[in-house]
Amino acid sequence: MPRRTPRNALDRLRTPRGFHGFLKTAFVCVLMTGLLSPLSRATAAEPAPAQVTAAVDHCGKQCSDILPPGQNGNATLAQILLHQVFGSRPAHAADQLGPYANLATGYPGLTDATLSSFFNDASFGVPADQVESTLRPAGRSDVTIVRDKKTGIPHITGTTRYGTEFGAGYAAAQDRLWLMDVFRHVGRGQLTSFAGGAPSNQGLEQEFWRHAPYTEAELQAQIDSAAAKNGERGQQALADVKAYVDGINAYIDASDSGRYFPGEYVLTGHKDSITNAGTIEHFKPTDLVALASVIGALFGSGGGGEVTNALSLLAAQSKYGVEEGTRVWESFRMRNDPEAVLTVHDGSFPYATRPDDPQGRALPDPGSVTREPLVYDRTGAAATSSAAGASTDAAARAVTSARRGMSNALVVSGEHTAGGHPIAVFGPQTGYFAPQLLMLQEIQGPGISARGASFAGLSFYVELGRGQDYAWSATTSGQDIIDTYAVELCQDDYHYLYRGTCTPMEKVERKNAWKPTVADGTAAGSYTMRVWRTKYGPVEYRATVGGKKVAYTSLRSSFLHEADSIIGFQMLNDPDYVKGPADFQRATQHINFTFNWFYADSEHTAYYNSGDNPDRATGVDAEFPAWARPAYEWRNWTPETNTASYTPPSAHPSSMDQDYYISWNNAQAKEYTVAPWGNGSVHRGNLLDDRVKRLVAQGGVTRAALVKAMAEAGLADLRAEDVVPKLLRVINSAPVTDPAAADAVQKLSAWVTSGSKRTETSAGSKRYAHADAIRILDAWWPLLVKAEFEPGLGSELFGALTANLPVDESPSAAHGPTGAHAGSSFQYGWWSYVDKDIRAVLGDRVRGPLARTYCGDGSLGACRDTLISTLKQAAGRTAAQVYPGDEHCSAGDQWCADAIVHRALGGITQAKISWQNRPTYQQVVEFTSHR
Known part of the structure; x- marks a missing residue:
């Protein structure tokens, strides 16, 4: 461990x-x-x-x-x-x-x-x-x-x-x-x-x-x-x-x-x-x-996220052209x-x-977007973690996962x-x-x-x-x-145009200094958090739009x-x-x-x-940044x-x-x-x-x-209940002759038939029924999404879209938006994309289809080959590889990887409990x- x-x-x-x-x-x-x-x-x-x-x-x-x-x-x-x-x-x-x-x-x-x-x-x-x-x-x-x-x-x-x-x-x-x-x-x-x-x-x-x-x-x-x-x-x-x-x-x-x-x-x-x-x-x-x-x-x-939306739209338009790229993005x-x-x-x-x-619309020039820094003037041993590293620390991430x-x-x-x-x-x-x-x-x-x-x-x-x-x-x-509003900068990086007048941004700072505590192994230290505020809200990003320097703000x-x-x-x-x-x-x-x-x-x-x-x-399209000008403001908006x-x-x-x-x-x-x-x-x-x-x-x-x-x-595992049956239809469209793939298909089919649930063999056993099928799907999903979509989308657009929506959020997916041990699962993932794409390959009716068919470029045989190759790769991964272990669990412990952990916000801890999405x-x- x-x-x-x-x-x-x-x-x-x-x-x-x-x-x-x-x-x-x-x-x-x-x-x-x-x-x-x-x-x-x-x-x-x-x-x-x-x-x-x-x-x-x-x-x-x-x-x-x-x-x-x-x-x-x-x-x-x-x-x-x-x-x-x-x-x-x-x-x-x-x-x-x-x-x-x-x-x-x-x-x-x-x-x-x-x-x-x-x-x-x-x-x-x-x-x-x-x-x-x-x-x-x-x-x-x-x-x-x-x-x-x-x-x-x-x-x-x-x-x-x-x-x-x-x-x-x-x-x-x-x-x-x-x-x-x-x-x-x-x-x-x-x-x-x-x-x-x-x-x-x-x-x-x-x-x-x-x-x-x-x-x-x-x-x-x-x-x-x-x-x-x-x-x-x-x-x-x-x-x-x-x-x-x-x-x-x-x-x-x-x-x-x-x-x-x-x-x-x-x-x-x-x-x-x-x-x-x-x-x-x-x-x-x-x-x-x-x-x-x-x-x-x-x-x-x-709400929010308009800048990342803009970046993925630009990536789609770069790949396919403005008209087709917009259709793909939508x-x-x-x-x-x-x-x-x-x-x-x-x-x-x-x-x-x-x-x-x-x-x-105020879409950024390609490559110009930078995130506004929050942290300045770090001192002390405890400050060795970067702001980004600190924000992904397990305890902080657990609280923000509730969002x-x-x-x-x-x-x-x-x-x-x-x-x-x-x-x-x-x-x-x-x-x-x-x-x-x-x-x-x-x-x-x-x-x-x-x-x-x-x-x-x-x-x-x-x-x-x-x-x-x-x-x-x-x-x-x-x-x-x-x-998100794009405020045009004037004079310097800390002045902006507000209704035609060059106006200084407001600087709001929080200076924090701490001493070592009895329970804390860190040395004394300090740092400053700084936010620049405008009438249109705090600054979150900086960029150029049509060559003009702007700050992107967030107005809530x-x-x-x-x-x-x-x-x-x-x-x-x-x-x-x-x-x-x-x-x-x-x-x-x-x-x-x-x-x-x-x-x-x-x-x-x-x-x-x-x-x-x-x-x-x-x-005004709520999905994208708008110019900070009276014509695009909220109706009857009073900034004060x-x-x-x-x-x-x-x-x-x-x-x-x-x-x-x-x-x-x-x-x-x-x-x-x-x-x-x-x-x-x-x-x-x-x-x-x-x-x-x-x-x-x-x-x-x-x-x-x-x-x-x-x-x-x-x-229930959402992927297993609502998507895997369609994936298996593609795979079973021809005899499965590879022994490893056939074994994986049999295990997945048995799990789906039993109800697609992640449940213990008996109360307190801390072992899952259909453990192999669950392990295979946990390993398979990220592999199949990448293999299904990245060849058609290209690496840049695929990466931009996964920034908008991560591919997976299974209970043990520490890489997902909630992190591991959070209970809440299957809210964010590419379930609908895979579902619609696979149904299109199968020739099923799809209302609101994706703009293109991606798996095997629409070919049933090529799509089947993609699914089988990634399934074999997933089936070959050991439990220790799929569930690598963390501060709560040993590597390979599938039940523990899913288990709910009550994150300690005080001196009393609690025992882990079996996963339930509730x-x-x-x-x-x-x-x-x-x-």
Whole structure:
């Protein structure tokens, strides 16, 4: 097994040398200061009351949810050290991991009665005999935090609005204080100064600060703006945030004086384990905006990529000429493929479609594009990794991978269910971390009644969950709200023409310096991040266009508006506002991030696509950079506030009471262009759509049946289910005489016949059924794509297109966009390209075909030769070659290469679990009544 290299400020503790060297002094300090005693969060608890009064609940014990690994994401120094020595974990740190993992092998026999083996009861309230602890935070009489025995989830009940939100902040800090602190610093680009100069810390802050390089004044202005423009709701939101922050700070003070704060503060030098010297900085409302900017960057900012689009278009035109090259490019782009699976079955919602007569394009001169540097003035030993190297570090990459593969939803109307009520199985696919980015809670107070998941540090409202008689969830939609503008330079490289006037760019810098930490092997160091901003957004690239020097900028409609969505979430939590599907849709219209929203109550289902979609000028093609000139700006755009005219709600895909809805980041509706490439005939959304469509046709759908459909889709290999059968048709068009090829074909055929799933031979075996077939396909896919397309496209164009869309994203594909061990798979790849091309070779009908046929230049025999030669090459590769091993797995360990790793963002680690392509937080709901 390869030697493991420490990855972050805490990772040094997870190597024998680093840990034991530190243990000699730290463990003595722990014993001296009594930190071994507060091993439970039930400090300052009061006796359990005879009964905890629950809010009105119309779910009839038919609401469930799950969020691994566990609710408790804080650990004292003692608990971290005990974990390292003995493997123990704090209470409720891992108790949701086992049930979540076990669904991968337990789903075939699932019934409604056995759902509780894999999901938590998500009913409101806590039965008296299930109360683990009761706390009145800071001695307040207007709020109580009750935690249940099974999961430790906080159930917050307030008699005043302030007290309710104070309790929510206190509970959030109890469960995620360290994580919240990490991410408020990530959002400000100050993680290294806070947690040390490890490459992963540098990678995280570089990834996100480039996206939202705000000043403190801009963070505050976003709060003021959101409060001012939304009347009473805006003022209430501001009051809620302040109360929430007060609750966080009350916990900081209590844990500091009681010395049970997270141990990571000691390990990173912020607190002294013996004297308790040092401080944990209080939170302020602007910290929440910094946090929101990170979450928005991860999950709610579709679009961008116009420069790489332009480069691939130029490569296509260079290869084929302008007219034919454009046609080839458009066929690979698949803006609105007629074979794409859709969430909304009826109606058309044109957005970002290709204009008939494009205007204002600013394509770069060939070879002129350079990426704008972010990092300057590096010093110190920890700075030996380049910015590019740091950004691809495993820990940083794992967090940013969450942006790639987000969320699914299966919703069936009551007309097709056994109970006559709609059923929903849905949730966000936000990656796997320890502690988790999301946290569970129930909030009951004046104007608030909800249970569900929220991002740590933003849990003043439930963001995804259920109300008294309805539930809602979201998937990332990815429509384009980011445009690239070419600003013409004048005077020098840091002045540009803005509406005819030579204007200086604004320089925004973040200087970070760090000291060595107890847990970090790096030396002291520093570096500066620098972003040049224009009225049209931050500079991302430089180039020439027609010989003129330009800077390419990125303008995002949610830039300077990270706090605006607070009103929509406030409405979703308000039982007096949401009383049906129309209210739900109106609430989500206030969310400016790009999401697909789903709703279910006892009678209705609904869907709405949110986001501030800019109203572009006539003729501007959203796929390519446009000149930064008034004629091509967003309509009614005001740069000082970054506001503009946006497409009206009626233009957003929406629906009520459709037979069923599915979403797995697929296309939303006809003519509604999604930003990601490759939304064509084969998409992972098909794995859901095919199964749910069959259930609906059969009728009598149950909660268990819908969960089984989700679970089976989450274990399927998309390539094997939807593409390999066509590849085998080509190969089997003549007798296969080569023994090695024939053996590979037999193994692949048997796997496809069995259901194309990547499943263990038995629960806990850590060995796959059809292991050889899986190994062969994992090795074959990249080889066959390259052999199928590169000869026809040429190396330059093939490389440019793979920059737009990587060829593969299998669970073990460390080279893919999510990296290995991330869970989310099969969202990005050349599945549709291969599918359409092979069908063309076979003579099948293809709607929206590629501009040319590539495999064997259209010849069935030549294509067959290509497939057989690459298949033989793949079959000859050993498991160790296909799965080379990493810091988590030995070379050749196929199960481990796929396995989900909860990336450590603190001192407590979690065990690996078997791969399943599934939401991280998931609800199963069927309401039995309605108000």
